[in-house]
Amino acid sequence: MNSISDTSSCCAPVKDVTQKLAALSHPARLEILRCLAGGRSCCCKEVVEHLDLAQSTVSQHLKILVEAGLVRYAPERQRSRYEIDQAALAAVSASVAALVETCCAVEGANI
Amino acid sequence: MNSISDTSSCCAPVKDVTQKLAALSHPARLEILRCLAGGRSCCCKEVVEHLDLAQSTVSQHLKILVEAGLVRYAPERQRSRYEIDQAALAAVSASVAALVETCCAVEGANI
DNA sequence: ATCGTCTATCGTCGATAAACGATGAACTCT
DNA sequence: AGAGTTCATCGTTTATCGACGATAGACGAT
Numbered sequence A, B: 001m002n003s004i005s006d007t008s009s010c011c012a013p014v015k016d017v018t019q020k021l022a023a024l025s026h027p028a029r030l031e032i033l034r035c036l037a038g039g040r041s042c043c044c045k046e047v048v049e050h051l052d053l054a055q056s057t058v059s060q061h062l063k064i065l066v067e068a069g070l071v072r073y074a075p076e077r078q079r080s081r082y083e084i085d086q087a088a089l090a091a092v093s094a095s096v097a098a099l100v101e102t103c104c105a106v107e108g109a110n111i
Numbered sequence C: 001a002t003c004g005t006c007t008a009t010c011g012t013c014g015a016t017a018a019a020c021g022a023t024g025a026a027c028t029c030t
Numbered sequence D: 001a002g003a004g005t006t007c008a009t010c011g012t013t014t015a016t017c018g019a020c021g022a023t024a025g026a027c028g029a030t
Helices: A011-024 A027-033 A044-051 A055-067 A087-103 B011-024 B027-035 B044-051 B055-067 B085-104
Strands: A071-074 A081-084 B072-073 B082-084
Touching: A011 A027, A011 A055, A011 A087, A011 B011, A011 B027, A027 A044, A027 A055, A027 A087, A027 B011, A027 B082, A027 B085, A055 A071, A055 A081, A087 B027, A087 B085, B011 B055, B011 B085, B027 B044, B027 B055, B044 B055, B055 B072, B055 B082
Parallel strands: none
Antiparallel strands: A071 A081, B072 B082
16 A cells, blocks of 8 residues: 655654654663653753763753654753653654554454 | 663663664664564565565565564575564563653652 | 576665764853 | 853764665575
């Protein structure tokens, strides 16, 4: 039926999901999310102290999470606030669940 | 509780999850999974025809999915069978759901 | 035995990711 | 004003990804 190159309706969301999954596919970024868990917002330095990585590296990882839409970013000058976008994260979980549903469904109906 | 640097018990599963998420974070591989959906097994050529990519590229993507443990592989000579590992896929979904749960939980209870 | 088909792998190339140090901007405090 | 903090970005280096063509192995059919 439709290939993945169907740019009209399917490609954008798919790319969105894959970008979010890519953002989640790094241990450091998962750890960052854990650091931001519970809805509390952290500044960069907090995460840095938690992670044992260079500040610039952590900043990059945060940027990736923000660009993927998983983390919100309030650029206050001194203490930028990073905060989990819980809705976006839940949406990713739902997308993965839907994918699993699709892949595991018994196709007895029409084929 | 445990940080990500806890190499004894926590690190291996984390890496396992991130590897699976990385495998899922590419549109072509999602499309491959859709092609394998419903528990039906496909050979490489079927996927190639479905995907508009070179055969070698598809074979690589399949390999990544197999190495991540999301797809089972029965190397028959002429028509290798690729098949979704539904349990593994469900486990990924559960892991993501648990992550979201952790990240969105109100931190009153025990962490 | 030979041809055609299907796979997997190799080698290559450009692009991207991951990590770091260094730097500069902006703010707070003394 | 000046020192100290915090942060984002730049530039660099190394490693990996994504895609392809080419190739070799294995099988079925002729």
